[in-house]
Amino acid sequence: MDNPHAPETAETAAGPASGAPGAVTSGATAPELNAQLGALLGQIADGDRDAFADFYRLTSRRVFGMARRVLVDLELSEDATQEVFLQVWQGAASFNAAAGSPLAWLMTIAHRRAVDKVRSAQAATDREARYGADSQEIDHDSVSDEVGSRLDAEAVVRCLETLTETQQESVRLAYYGGLSYREVAEKLNSALPTIKSRIRDGLIRLKTCLEVS
DSSP: OOOTTSOOOHHHHHOSOTTSTTOOOSSOOHHHHHHHHHHHHHHHHTTOHHHHHHHHHHHHHHHHHHHHHHHOOHHHHHHHHHHHHHHHHHHGGGOOGGGOOHHHHHHHHHHHHHHHHHHHHHHHHHHHHHHHHHHOSSOOOHHHHHHHHHHHHHHHHHHHTTSOHHHHHHHHHHHTSOOOHHHHHHHHTOOHHHHHHHHHHHHHHHHHHHHHO
C-alpha cells in the first residue's frame, strides 16, 4: 500500500491513463470526486482490488492529514490510516449514499479511528501511571498532585484566552472538531490562506504562552 505522505509522482497524481477502463481523474470538483468514490466503493464491495487501489490513491492524503492533526505522532497516524483503509476494504458495502457523501463517510471513519487511538493511548498511559503509583512505597501527596493538574489545566485555559476569538474558533474547529483547513474556511466563510495564517499564528501564540507558564 502506498505511503500516504510520500511525495506525489506523476503516476500517483494522475492515476491510470486517461481513457483507460475505470480511469481515475485528478483535479476533480467535490461532486465529481464523490461520484468517482461512490462508484469505486461499489466495486470495492465486490472485491475489486484495482478499485480499492484507486480509492486509496484518491483519498489517502486526506485520511493521513486528518489522523496527523488529531494524533500528531507520525507512527500512530500511519497506523490509523492503514486501519481506516482496512475498514474501507472490509466494509465498503455498508456505505449508504442516502446518509451522506463517500468522502464525508470516509473522513468520519478517519476521525473516529484517530480519536479512538488517542483514547487508547491515554488509557494505556493511565494504567501505567496507576501501576507506578501502586508500586511505590512512598505515599503520594494527592492534594499537591491535584493542585498541579488544576494548574496545568488553568494554564491551557489561560493561554487559550490570549488568542483572539477568531483564532480560538479556528483552532478548535481544526484540532478538536477534526475539520480540514479548507472545511474550516468554508464553515467560517473565510479565505483559505486567512484560515491557515490564523491557525498558525494561534498555535505559535499558544506554544509561547505555555512555555512561559
